[in-house]
Amino acid sequence: MGLWGFVARRLALSVVVLAMVSVGTFSLAHALPGDPLSSVISERQANNPEVRAAFEKRWGFDRPLPVQYLYYVRNLLRGDLGESIAKRRPVSDELKQRVPATIELTLFAMGFAVLVGVPLGIVSAVRHDRWPDHLARFLTLIGTSVPVFWLGLLLLYVFFYRLQWLPGPGRLDVGMRPPATITGMVTLDALLARDWDVLGTALKRLVLPAIVLGAYAMGIVARMLRSSLLSALGDDYVRTARAKGLVERRVVAGHALRNALIPTVTVLGLTVASLLAGAVLTETIFSWPGVGSFAVDAALKLDYPGLLGVTLVVAVVYVLVNLLVDIVYGILDPRIRAA
Amino acid sequence: MAIAPPRPHAARRTSGAPGHAEADGAGIKGAVAGRRRTPLGDAMRTLRTKPLALAGLGVIAAWLLLGLLAPVLPIQDPNHQALGDKLQPPGAGHLFGTDDLGRDMISRVIYGARISVPAGILVILLTGAFGSLLGAVAGYVGGAVDALIMRAADAILSFPSIILAMAITAARGGPGLENALLAVGVVLWPEYARVMRGQVLAIRANEYVTAAEAVGADRWRVLFRHILPSTDAPLIVKATLDVGAAIVLTAGLSFIGLGAVPPDAEWGAMIKQGADKGLQYWWYAAVPGIAIMSVVMGLNFFGDGLRDALDPRRRGR
Numbered sequence: 218m219g220l221w222g223f224v225a226r227r228l229a230l231s232v233v234v235l236a237m238v239s240v241g242t243f244s245l246a247h248a249l250p251g252d253p254l255s256s257v258i259s260e261r262q263a264n265n266p267e268v269r270a271a272f273e274k275r276w277g278f279d280r281p282l283p284v285q286y287l288y289y290v291r292n293l294l295r296g297d298l299g300e301s302i303a304k305r306r307p308v309s310d311e312l313k314q315r316v317p318a319t320i321e322l323t324l325f326a327m328g329f330a331v332l333v334g335v336p337l338g339i340v341s342a343v344r345h346d347r348w349p350d351h352l353a354r355f356l357t358l359i360g361t362s363v364p365v366f367w368l369g370l371l372l373l374y375v376f377f378y379r380l381q382w383l384p385g386p387g388r389l390d391v392g393m394r395p396p397a398t399i400t401g402m403v404t405l406d407a408l409l410a411r412d413w414d415v416l417g418t419a420l421k422r423l424v425l426p427a428i429v430l431g432a433y434a435m436g437i438v439a440r441m442l443r444s445s446l447l448s449a450l451g452d453d454y455v456r457t458a459r460a461k462g463l464v465e466r467r468v469v470a471g472h473a474l475r476n477a478l479i480p481t482v483t484v485l486g487l488t489v490a491s492l493l494a495g496a497v498l499t500e501t502i503f504s505w506p507g508v509g510s511f512a513v514d515a516a517l518k519l520d521y522p523g524l525l526g527v528t529l530v531v532a533v534v535y536v537l538v539n540l541l542v543d544i545v546y547g548i549l550d551p552r553i554r555a556a
Numbered sequence: 557m558a559i560a561p562p563r564p565h566a567a568r569r570t571s572g573a574p575g576h577a578e579a580d581g582a583g584i585k586g587a588v589a590g591r592r593r594t595p596l597g598d599a600m601r602t603l604r605t606k607p608l609a610l611a612g613l614g615v616i617a618a619w620l621l622l623g624l625l626a627p628v629l630p631i632q633d634p635n636h637q638a639l640g641d642k643l644q645p646p647g648a649g650h651l652f653g654t655d656d657l658g659r660d661m662i663s664r665v666i667y668g669a670r671i672s673v674p675a676g677i678l679v680i681l682l683t684g685a686f687g688s689l690l691g692a693v694a695g696y697v698g699g700a701v702d703a704l705i706m707r708a709a710d711a712i713l714s715f716p717s718i719i720l721a722m723a724i725t726a727a728r729g730g731p732g733l734e735n736a737l738l739a740v741g742v743v744l745w746p747e748y749a750r751v752m753r754g755q756v757l758a759i760r761a762n763e764y765v766t767a768a769e770a771v772g773a774d775r776w777r778v779l780f781r782h783i784l785p786s787t788d789a790p791l792i793v794k795a796t797l798d799v800g801a802a803i804v805l806t807a808g809l810s811f812i813g814l815g816a817v818p819p820d821a822e823w824g825a826m827i828k829q830g831a832d833k834g835l836q837y838w839w840y841a842a843v844p845g846i847a848i849m850s851v852v853m854g855l856n857f858f859g860d861g862l863r864d865a866l867d868p869r870r871r872g873r
Contacts, residue, residue, distance in 0.1 A: 219868070234707075234711065234714055237707050237708070237710060237711030237714075238711055238713070238714050241711045241712070241715070241724075245723055245724070245727055248727045249727050250727075250728075250729050286776065332559035349783065358853065358856065361856070362800070362849060362852045362856055363849055363852075363854045364804045364807060364808065364845070364848055364849070365833075365839070366807075366808060366811045366824075367827060367845035367848065367849065368719050370827070370830075370831055370835075370841050370842075370845070371842075371845070373835060374835050374838050374842075377835075378835040378836070432610055436724070440630055479630065483595070490716050491716070491855070493716045493719070494717055494718045494719065496721070497716075497718050497719060497808075497812070498718070498808055498811065498812065501811075501812055510721060512719055513722070513812045515726075515812075516722045516725065516726045516812070516814055517812070517813050517814070521727075521729060522678070524722065524723055524726055525723065527719065528715060528719050528720065528722075528723045531715070531716055531719050532714045532716075532719075534714045534715065535715070536714050539714075
């Protein structure tokens with residue numbers, strides 16, 4: 218199958234999954250206890266007859282269920298996710314403000330995962346079954362075994378409370394003026410505004426949460442790279458390269474690593490889901506004003522519109538990332554397209 | 557022509573008990589079962605050579621045993637409050653310190669094992685069985701049933717597990733260990749369905765399945781007697797590793813306040829209480845955290861060893 222046929226098929230499949238996702242959140246909204254309106258507005262608002270009538274009309278709550286679903290999808294496509302009970306404003310406005318914070322944290326976490334995971338994976342494979350390998354495997358095991366929330370507390374205790382090397386929870390120092398919002402990511406905005414003080418503070422405050430959030434992905438990347446590099450090092454073309462008399466470093470970097478990185482890239486894409494999940498706990502511990510802490514806040518306050526909004530947005534992001542990863546993989550490895 | 561489908565389980569049951577093997581309808585197997593190398597026997601022999609896997613198994617067994625024996629161990633009642641002794645650091649009186657109500661941390665962590673570990677195992681057993689069954693049906697029946705089950709699985713898999721679990725817990729009316737466990741079960745079944753479906757698709761292509769169908773065995777019999785007994789290794793490994801995931805997910809829900817509620821001695825809830833108190837009382841969160849970590853690492857070591865042991869290609873590496 219050609220590349221475009223493959224892309225078209227994957228796109229169609231994603232649309233189907235997105236439709237299933239919307240059915241999922243719609244069902245969740247209808248599984249809520251009590252008033253169906255509680256999935257879009259607060260009880261206080263629902264008690265006001267005028268507001269109630271307006272929302273019933275907007276969300277079609279007086280119509281049969283299948284028609285209600287169509288209303289739901291229409292509203293979603295317009296970006297209308299209801300009113301957050303906890304924040305008393307549209308869920309979409311709240312999310313617009315919080316999504317950049319989560320993206321910023323996630324990008325730094327992925328950076329950590331790659332910068333630490335890739336060298337660990339290479340060392341592990343090249344020094345197979347010797348002490349660097351054992352050490353690297355132990356580190357990756359820690360990364361994948363330690364619960365995110367506990368690692369967060371541990372690092373805060375050591376580096377913030379005890380050693381005082383790094384700042385504690387929060388995105389900026391108390392009283393520090395954030396730079397003018399352009400992208401919503403403080404580091405990038407500070408860079409654009411050439412506000413070096415804010416940039417330095419923001420970076421320092423990203424170190425711990427990024428390590429905590431990225432630890433799991435780091436473990437996965439290192440493991441994957443180790444195993445694919447090990448198998449690549451046993452392949453014929455590597456033997457050929459060695460037989461030609463290439464130095465080992467060039468055999469590894471120039472030949473084996475290139476092929477071993479393909480599955481690693483895919484796995485890295487798939488860890489985005491784990492990062493989004495981990496963000497919930499990481500943001501809670503580090504008081505990070507992102508989507509995850511909003512989800513927790515919404516869940517605890519039974520802010521159903523807020524929680525359903527986050528659930529939907531995160532699922533959509535996840536589906537799109539998977540689509541992207543699949544397409545990239547299809548480009549890198551044509552055999553995948555046939556599967 | 558008598559066609560004997562390979563039935564690994566039957567062979568395994570008879571292993572180690574030479575002479576007791578019953579001759580069944582096929583009539584061939586019983587005679588040789590006693591001396592034959594069985595997959596399970598091979599796996600056990602491999603497992604015995606893996607110290608990390610055995611250590612992992614030991615850790616899990618120790619926690620289960622501690623939890624089981626908690627009431628007869630010489631430890632305090634986990635809910636016994638001694639306000640004069642509150643927030644004591646680890647020391648002579650209380651080896652792992654006390655919490656903000658003066659309750660002994662050792663006793664709370666050991667009683668916590670009675671909740672967290674069996675809950676994780678139970679959730680995986682139930683959700684694994686449910687997901688595997690759905691996956692088996694999807695793979696064997698195919699068509700619209702397959703499409704329906706697998707698209708539902710896809711939809712659930714497109715939500716990060718903790719967020720979906722949060723939504724389910726909230727939709728069930730808020731915090732509570734039962735709600736949290738239900739949510740964990742709901743988010744984990746689709747992976748079992750996927751793995752099982754893949755296995756069933758591969759196995760049903762075998763000739764002995766075609767043969768069973770050809771002699772007129774009904775579909776359920778083919779599925780349960782001929783296909784399902786041949787599936788196992790990847791699912792067992794996955795289930796082992798997932799018990800750890802379920803424990804962490806449940807603890808995570810408790811940590812954000814959606815799982816177990818006080819005064820339950822659940823590990824995640826204890827970490828939350830400790831974190832709320834402040835970093836100076838480090839042992840409050842550290843002790844239950846170490847407990848969770850040891851169980852999860854134990855399960856990971858054991859699961860990895862099990863995977864190597866059950867996979868003939870990896871044996872001896």
